[in-house]
Amino acid sequence: MRRLRYIAFIHKDPDSIYGVSFPDMPGCISAGVTIDEAVRNAVEALSGHVRMLEADGDQVPSPRDFDAIMDDPEFTGDRNGAMTTVIPLIRDRGSTTRINVSFDLGLLEAIDAAARERGQTRSAFLASAARKEIVD
Template sequence: MHYPIAVETGTGTQAYGVVVPDLPGCFSAGDTLDEAMDNAKEAIELWLEVAIDDGMAIPQPGALADHQRNRDFKGWTWGLVTVDLASLSDKAERINITLPSRVLRRIDQAAKDAGESRSGYIARRALA
């Protein structure tokens, strides 16, 4: 899953600020752009973990182009942070399932199109 992030450029005395528009209240910062990006990924993962633990639906990422038109973020830099929902579970369990080949091919193609692993795609769809 790829979440758009808005990055407000830092200065010599101010950190880079990061906002995740699709996750209300999810924000981060960093002294460097690289640190801000790393911290944004951590903030997103923590936000999603809490949402999963609380049984909330996981918000789908909005289109980057739609967010870029938001006047609140005029002049900000944009990026994408990739998160695999399957990695957010406390405990991974290996399972064995049987599916028709054509269904498995559709799942694999959808996961590839979403930039996710098969497990991550199935987990995200189940939590949605």
């Protein structure tokens, strides 16, 4: 399965937070106080939007490449003053799968200690770290 990534526009007006919109995903928007928060929230917004489209039996729009978005006259106003970024679609399937992975014992001990500090299970910590790595 190929990794789907959607172009997003990030806007910030004076005295406002950062707003995020997706040219290929009409109606999907997000925001954040910082750019990093806006991008993290955009990942969640994109996932939730796709989940709702699929639940309604609607087609999920395919992402276009950067040049196609930038050349589309429909988005001339949206592009004005916007920063662009790429947001990965991380599908939340609502079910977990048991897997077998191998780690160096010292790394595993560090993972478990960090998970305990955060009040997380090892699985939750690793999932959170993986999501962060995929987004960054």
